[in-house]
Amino acid sequence: ILGGRVSRPGRWPWQCSLQSDPSGHICGCVLIGKKWALTVAHCFEGRESADLWKVVLGINNLDHPSPYLQTRGVESIIVHPRYNRAVVDYDISVVELDREVEVTGYVRPVCLPGNGQLPQPDTYCYITGWGHMGNRMPFKLQEGEVRIISLSQCQSYFDMKTITSRMLCAGYEAGTVDSCMGDSGGPLVCEEPHGGSWTLYGLTSWGSVCFSKVLGPGVYSNVTHFTPWIHRQIYLHTFHLH
């Protein structure tokens, strides 16, 4: 995260780290159920086998194991069948954990949006991750507040690429707070106006080279678009209908 701050342990209990030996942390992920997480499809390019991966939850400092840490293997990886690596469209994957997590104060799922439930432009939401900070990679989870940007305004920043309805933009023209390499697959969450619960609207997907001079907002996979597909995959895999 560029322009963010260190997050308090437990503040984002749905944030997880998708890790693979020998590198360790590769991408972020988001817990959406006791046995299910979401991340983006591009994290698995060239590494599609579930055996290569583990999911680490309840952690704040990647360099120091937390007493609240839970680690799970990956049972299966479901990449969206329309994922297009050339234009980074349909950039989403469902990850089935090898066993359920224990829900604690530090590990608990985020809510998925209802049908058609989208954040309004100019609302403020949060992104989190262990991605690049512009000058170094952090050990501690970073958080940043970003503003939701309309697709038409976002398209004006990225006239080389088509911003599709599968994408959501958030950030600032000057790129002051933005996601960066290593944040991919992590959450963009907004607090519901009533009730104080948090809903997952985006997964960090792509943007400009975030530590270069070319700035602009970040582009996130639009979770609302994929909610029916996510529910369907969980259902099919739970009941072995696949």
Added chain:
Amino acid sequence: CPSTPSTCDARNNCSHCEPITLELCMNLPYNSTTYPNYLGHATQSESSVSWESSLFPALVQTNCYKYLMFFACTMLVPKCDSHTHQRVPPCRSLCRSSKERCESVLGIVGLQWPEDTDCNQFPEDGPSVTCLLPDPDVDECSPSHFKCRSGRCVLSSKRCDGHMDCDDDSDEDNCGCVERGLWECPGTRLCIKHSMICDGFPDCPLLKDENNCSVCEDNELACNNHQCIHRTLWCDGTKHCSDSSDEWDCVSLSEGSVVTVFRTGVDYHVCGDDWTMDLSQLTCSQLGLGGPASVSLVPDPPSVPGRRRWLHVHPDWRQRNGSALQGLLEKRGHACYSRNRVSLHCSREDCGLRPAVRLYKR
């Protein structure tokens, strides 16, 4: 070795040719590439989100050099020599011409020519040297661009957007879907690729691209991907459509939260005679609604005697581990003795809540 990390070690030669998938460079006179490229990117995916893959297509529009996009692509997706599996560089003259003509244009908007494009790293063209030069017929515009009649490249997104972007306004000519080789969604001016019609994914408003795609018999139902399967196989707990769609949305909670199962193409109620709490748990879980909050058996209203369709809990349902509810029910020759339907309220598991902030006395 990005493609085979587990077998990579210092002794292996990792270079291999792979098909070009970077959209910007899919109209090159060659179709395979090898990585890393000349800009230091390790994969095509990295190239696709790189600064350079935004910069060059923008620069092309300024018409600064006819072969700029060809040069850019030789850097982004270098040609792979099919014998050696090594990358083939652009010739120094191509690099120099691109830089000389286009670097100053970048300077006007305060941007710098990419640092990794030192032309001295590339060989001078000559009879014994293998390097890339453009043919006269090489495409000046990338596939992401529209070529104006004048020869200038403008972004494809500017084509038919109601604004004149070409110097000869040709980007606003022949703007129908058909003229652009696309299919027009009925009732809208939205154009989609022909490959998107009847592919199981709705792309037009009101699913118009997915209508009338199946020709099923009367005793068949259409899968989401337009296969036809027999009605009796629909929602029986086993997948028959290759996309599993015959087992989607089989169970719902209708008015009054009554458990309803869509079997063989019609709605059934579930007879409450052998219903258990485990089945309530399964139903709520299958619907993605967490666990059961309350369950009750509600009498069938007498206004529809004999017309209700019933499914009964299968006597061996406990042996069918891992099945969805619809796989645990069966039709019987008689109606439901108690005439009680199952009414179920589910409660979602907690989500989106953060732990309370701890208070420390000062």
